Amino acid sequence: MPLPNPIGWLDGAGIRLLDQTLLPEREVYLELRSVEAVAEAIRTLRVRGAPLIGIAAAMGAALAADGDEDGALDRVRRAVQLLGATRPTAVNLHWALRRMEQRAQTVAQQGRALAPALRAEAQAIWDEDRAMCARIGQLGAALVPENTTVMTVCNAGSLATGGMGTALAPVYTLLEAGRAPKVIAPETRPLLQGSRLTAWELTRAGVECTVITDNMVASRLRLGGVGCVLVGADRIAANGDVANKIGTYPLALAARAHGVPFYVLAPTSTIDPATPDGAGIPIEERSADEVTGWRGARSAPEGVGAWNPAFDVTPAHLITAIVTDRGVLAPRDVARAID
Numbered sequence: 001m002p003l004p005n006p007i008g009w010l011d012g013a014g015i016r017l018l019d020q021t022l023l024p025e026r027e028v029y030l031e032l033r034s035v036e037a038v039a040e041a042i043r044t045l046r047v048r049g050a051p052l053i054g055i056a057a058a059m060g061a062a063l064a065a066d067g068d069e070d071g072a073l074d075r076v077r078r079a080v081q082l083l084g085a086t087r088p089t090a091v092n093l094h095w096a097l098r099r100m101e102q103r104a105q106t107v108a109q110q111g112r113a114l115a116p117a118l119r120a121e122a123q124a125i126w127d128e129d130r131a132m133c134a135r136i137g138q139l140g141a142a143l144v145p146e147n148t149t150v151m152t153v154c155n156a157g158s159l160a161t162g163g164m165g166t167a168l169a170p171v172y173t174l175l176e177a178g179r180a181p182k183v184i185a186p187e188t189r190p191l192l193q194g195s196r197l198t199a200w201e202l203t204r205a206g207v208e209c210t211v212i213t214d215n216m217v218a219s220r221l222r223l224g225g226v227g228c229v230l231v232g233a234d235r236i237a238a239n240g241d242v243a244n245k246i247g248t249y250p251l252a253l254a255a256r257a258h259g260v261p262f263y264v265l266a267p268t269s270t271i272d273p274a275t276p277d278g279a280g281i282p283i284e285e286r287s288a289d290e291v292t293g294w295r296g297a298r299s300a301p302e303g304v305g306a307w308n309p310a311f312d313v314t315p316a317h318l319i320t321a322i323v324t325d326r327g328v329l330a331p332r333d334v335a336r337a338i339d
């Protein structure tokens with residue numbers, strides 16, 4: 001199954017990153033050799049998706065340890081600050097950076113070299129994510145009816161994780177078994193992760209994918225034949241409310257209205273027990289330019305304002321179940337999964 005490899009280590013100090021802003025037209029791999037370059041790549045969505053930005057940030061923090069051992073811990077701490085300020089909503093980013101900083105502190109106290117230890121820790125975060133995706137794929141596949149079509153939103157596939165994805169993991173698991181469902185990908189305005197990225201990786205893997213505009217979601221669900229909705233998550237609050245790409249909440253409302261099961265699929269690193277409910281999740285607001293134009297061409301008149309929240313919150317009561325690597329959970333039980 002030809003899934004893309006959006007991230008990798010460079011020989012020597014550096015990270016190789018697929019620039020997702022250029023897909024699907026161009027497949028360009030960047031060579032990032034500084035923490036600042038990694039931070040810029042996360043901020044601008046060259047690398048994106050909650051689990052993958054956690055992995056990229058961890059690798060970036062590891063880069064900071066390279067070089068003179070004196071001052072390495074300070075450099076790592078500064079890197080954690082810089083990388084942590086790039087995007088506020090996806091909790092995986094902050095979870096991964098906290099883990100990197102704690103590891104750095106422990107290793108420094110033991111008087112051992114930071115660089116190899118932090119590289120190993122970042123690699124462990126990546127490897128664990130790959131395994132969590134595979135488990136989510138197995139558990140989620142059991143929820144997808146035979147010979148059906150599923151609907152997703154944004155991109156929660158291999159381009160967004162260290163493995164086969166979260167929302168798309170059941171699709172790939174079923175593909176391996178010769179039973180892949182068809183997938184409907186809403187295009188996901190304003191940055192088109194659905195049409196540019198989900199459609200790209202699914203088509204490349206041999207899954208039949210249909211793109212719709214975001215305002216077609218309810219009409220398509222009313223038509224019937226959609227067995228379930230599969231979406232990812234950027235942060236899951238303790239009560240089961242879920243922040244995910246803007247457009248997820250209306251999709252959940254439409255799914256409920258038409259009796260279609262609505263599943264959230266996410267690794268346990270996405271669960272944030274410190275945030276009691278969705279109202280406490282910080283929602284990233286991005287530049288108005290992303291709404292008023294596309295790649296430099298304006299689609300709205302000069303001077304007009306725009307609101308551009310990158311995520312919305314789906315209340316727990318609209319979610320049929322949350323599929324994590326530790327099981328298929330009722331939303332209210334999600335915080336217990338990480339005890």
Ligand code: MRU
Nearest residue numbers: 048049050156160166232233245
């Ligand atoms: O702004 P993005 O493209 O980083 O948003 C990504 C999403 O909303 C995904 O659905 C989420 O991060 C889960 S990815 C497995």
